[in-house]
Amino acid sequence: MRALGSDMAAMDFKIPTVLTSEELMEKAFHRASKIRKEGTNSLDTKKKTALAKVTASGDIIVTALQGYVNKFPRLEKEGDFLPELVDIVIGIDRYKKALGAVNWCATKADKLKNDTLRDIRRTKDPEIVEATRRSFYGRLNSYVDRISDDLLFLQDAKNKFRRLPAVEPDTPTIVVAGFPNVGKSNLVTVLSSAEPEIAPYPFTTKGVIVGHIKDDWRKYQIIDTPGLLDREFDKRNAIEKQAVLALRYLTDVMLFVIDPSESCGFPREMQERLLATIKDSFTGVTIIEAESKADIMKTGGDRICFSAQSGENMDILTGRILEELRYIARRKAAEAQIE
Ligand SMILES: Nc1nc2c(ncn2[C@@H]2O[C@H](COP(=O)(O)OP(=O)(O)OP(=O)(O)O)[C@@H](O)[C@H]2O)c(=O)[nH]1
Ligand SMILES: [Mg+2]
Known part of the structure; x- marks a missing residue:
């Protein structure tokens, strides 16, 4: 066997x-x-x-x-x-x-x-x-x-x-997380080679999907995950549990997407609560917080407000993502040399 x-x-x-x-x-x-x-x-x-x-x-x-x-x-x-x-x-x-x-x-x-x-x-x-x-x-x-x-x-x-997703464990990896329907898959489609399904209802993405972002000769992994609700692991459905696994095992950098327009169907407070819980349990990980659907609504806070649909601020978001992934790539290369 x-x-x-x-x-x-x-x-x-x-x-x-x-x-x-x-x-x-x-x-x-x-x-x-x-x-x-x-x-x-x-x-x-x-x-x-x-x-x-x-x-x-x-x-x-x-x-x-x-x-x-x-x-x-x-x-x-x-x-x-x-x-x-x-x-x-x-x-x-x-x-x-x-x-x-x-x-x-x-x-x-x-x-x-x-x-x-x-x-x-x-x-x-x-x-x-x-x-x-x-x-x-x-x-x-x-x-x-x-x-x-x-x-x-x-x-x-x-x-x-x-x-099952073809995950490469040594490639620097950003995992995209957030509530269902906030626009994660749309973002991943624009940023990478992945082609997840995008649809106006929660739990469109039913499993972990791997895409790649090119950076000159380097290649990074971006992982689209199913939406997560704000609840305990045991209460999560099998689709959400896959997102938790990706976060737990694959994350070098996390991109947490909040939909402030609430057109996803979930109130902002719930999304913020989930982010707070995730921050508590992923203390060593860089979490990029970003707000989606800027074409509908912008909050004017510190976070990058982007729209995968109109392209607004996508350059800023991409820059920030690449900056973190390059840092991870350098760190991994240094670690490999020590070993
Ligand atoms: N206005 C606007 N709508 C968007 C944007 N991005 C995504 N949407 C819409 O939001 C809905 C959900 O998009 P998805 O990308 O499937 O969201 P998701 O977070 O992957 O959803 P799940 O896979 O169900 O967790 C779709 O109807 C998209 O067309 C955006 O930038 N602007
Ligand atoms: Mg999706």
């Missing part, structure tokens, strides 16, 4: 296509149905054919299932971004149960195959040869049938693995 290391950027390993229990059995039966062997007499022909059919169909099931067990990544709930994200998005306990069930089935199917081969070899009765082969198919089918939910779960997990 592959370990999911904290430094693994993308899910760049190959997870095989997971077949459903019906598809697996269909494949096994189909292969077996085409097999004909010639023996020295009628009984020998029957036995050789039955042995080959059982071997072929059993091997198809066992090889496929063992392939799943070997190629899906091994996951522990270790305290790092990707494992914790996988736990939220896929569910590590259920995932482990599914792989355990598939492994169980592979072992059972292999033993069943070997027992069946032995029984066929031993008998001299052509009817027993047939009955043993048929009973093998029935039992094989019932084993595979018992893991049908687990196979469906893994199929879904495979798709979710593919969509």
Whole structure:
């Protein structure tokens, strides 16, 4: 099994296509149905054919299932971004149960195959040869049938693995946070290569999205996160929890966006309260505070009031972001030299 290391950027390993229990059995039966062997007499022909059919169909099931067990990544709930994200998005306990069930089935199917081969070899009765082969198919089918939910779960997990963000842990990173609908994704779209969905309702962004900002030859990461409401972690939904994880594990610099126009649908005080809570829990991190939608409303405070829509003050905001990221880049380079 592959370990999911904290430094693994993308899910760049190959997870095989997971077949459903019906598809697996269909494949096994189909292969077996085409097999004909010639023996020295009628009984020998029957036995050789039955042995080959059982071997072929059993091997198809066992090889496929063992392939799943070997190629899906091994996951522990270790305290790092990707494992914790996988736990939220896929569910590590259920995932482990599914792989355990598939492994169980592979072992059972292999033993069943070997027992069946032995029984066929031993008998001299052509009817027993047939009955043993048929009973093998029935039992094989019932084993595979018992893991049908687990196979469906893994199929879904495979798709979710593919969509996990490709985070580079060593690249200087700015994480954009704020209430839902304040204009984070619109800003990230203007600033970077990322193309998150932008829409006039909360929780449009449902996961962590990675984009890149170019600075001459250097490249920084900008992370768009789902909106956060002002509440405790345990009360947060799975979408918000992904934002918290990004903040906790990926943030070198944070850009906190407040929508003073309240066109996001949330009062300013609530947004300010969230910012205060975040400031309390991210004491070592530089937090750039900025106010969005300046084309609708500007407060005239100390914060950069920008509009990703009209472009107003985007140069000032970009300058401030680059200044912080360059500082982080220099610090990381210095740290790397010391190591
Ligand atoms: N007037 C104005 N509207 C904006 C601006 N930026 C974003 N919006 C609008 O605000 C709404 C939300 O924008 P998004 O970028 O999706 O906001 P978000 O913070 O990513 O929202 P979630 O992903 O739901 O948390 C959309 O209707 C945008 O068109 C802006 O600069 N000016
Ligand atoms: Mg968004």
